[in-house]
Amino acid sequence: DQQVKQNSPSLSVQEGRISILNCDYTNSMFDYFLWYKKYPAEGPTFLISISSIKDKNEDGRFTVFLNKSAKHLSLHIVPSQPGDSAVYFCAASDGPGTYKYIFGTGTRLKVLA
């Protein structure tokens, strides 16, 4: 059973608007979350992280929100740019003693110029 789910396989957004990518998880023991961006034929690039002791983390145009009660996190990109077009993966880890992550299936974002 998929413990980390990205239910939207794709998303299209106009340049300059907000992109919201969603991720749901089932394991309440997950305490650290990462977002990666991946271009075709390249490895994933780390984007932003959030610990379960926070509900928001911001880095430039990227903000991640965590709702622990709903077991839901989202990545907001504002404003969206054509260069943001990529596949985005969320990943979750269940404790500082392990470095294993469970990855979602990814959401393909297309930012239209």
Place this chain on the structure above:
Amino acid sequence: DVKVTQSSRYLVKRTGEKVFLECVQDMDHENMFWYRQDPGLGLRLIYFSYDVKMKEKGDIPEGYSVSREKKERFSLILESASTNQTSMYLCASSGQGARTQYFGPGTRLLVL
């Protein structure tokens, strides 16, 4: 900057061949990982290593083995390649106590 390199970007092999995928990181990271990425399935962990000569199975280790003789190098071995091992293989590393993994560019393997 962390640099993770993988020996090949593209590989074509025949069924039954033994395949070696090499990964090298230059940041003295203790932890190294091998994933495969398939459409609709995301990234799935094959094996990982916390230290030299140490390895642990991930979620899909069947048909694979690994070797870590030096801290900077982590090899993935397909003992007898099969067509269902056609995939994108990604290596990653992270430092001790660090929660972020850094990925290499990937190796796209085609098994005919």
